[in-house]
Amino acid sequence: MRQAGRILAEYRAVRQEAGSFINLVSNPELAAEVTIQPVDILGVDAAIIFSDILVIPEAMGLPYEMVEQKGPNFPETIQTESDLARLRIADPEKDLSYVLNAIKITKSRLQERVPLIGFAGAPFTIFCYMTEGKGSKTFSVAKKILYSDPELAHHLLQMITDSTIRYLKAQVNAGVDLVQLFDSWAGVLSPEHYQAYSLPYLKQICDAITEVPVTVFAKGAFFARKSIGELNCSVVGLDWNMDIAESRQLIPGKTLQGNLDPCVLYASYDEIRKQTRSMLEAFGSHPFIANLGHGVYPDTDPDKVRCFIETVREFRATQP
Secondary structure (H helix, E strand, O other): OOOHHHHOHHHHHHHHHHOOHHHHHOOHHHHHHHHHHHHHHOOOOOEEOOOOOOHHHHHOOOOOEEEOOOEEEOOOOOOOHHHHHHOOOOOHHHHOHHHHHHHHHHHHHHOOOOOEEEEEEOHHHHHHHHHHOEOOOOOHHHHHHHHHOHHHHHHHHHHHHHHHHHHHHHHHHHOOOEEEEEEOOHHHOOHHHHHHHOHHHHHHHHHHOOOOOEEEEEOOOHHHHHHHHOOOOOEEEOOOOOOHHHHHHHOOOOEEEEEEOHHHHHOOHHHHHHHHHHHHHHHOOOOEEEEEOOOOOOOOOHHHHHHHHHHHHHHHHHOO
């Protein structure tokens, strides 16, 4: 799903060498190294560029810091229309050149062994961080703006969308084979607000990125699966709360991705094989990408991840 390398001792060694998470993200050589590690060590079928969704607000003029054991923090946030004057539409060639360089280095080193996936945060998820300033269970500060100042919300969401389109197009030009949009906090919205504050901006991005396939993953937005499936995307990601059979009916024309609960990887090897095969069989003849329903947790045993990967490969080998 994302950055499987963080469970590896080899990743932690490079992370220590970098000195901080942000230093690692912004160093193209090291970012390329940790991007390729899961391909070489775990045997996954694709690489996803090592970066972070929060490089977009930073490129727009709102820097962030990564606090150990706590996560991201923005020293300044967007609260009023006047705050938008501090922001700009990101110029990826200038503001995000380190990501583009990491993509170019990674593509060269992969030598077409596996596809390379690029990504960005969906506009609403980025909006949450730029207004709330940190992670949250409810994002009540961000959601307050949707009710109290919808004009500000739409203005900021449009700026994020314009920046994201430029960024993803630059990733494609740098060499990625597919891009994924992570709407990590979609589940905090009501269906009505998702229609108003997320889908229109996802649509703009999906319509703009025509060069490579686009995956949309909206965690927790089980109510929006049909609407997401109607976007101009190729793949719809499912989290582990989204029933596969129901999703197949709601999204008949798109490839599905997912959706094993990452906590299954804490189970015994036999249980991992059982749960993985059950997931694979549920997809049936519907086109799908076997994956977790969210990112692998940092304390997961790499051998358990290998068990998942090997089970998928064994299942694939038995299919006509």
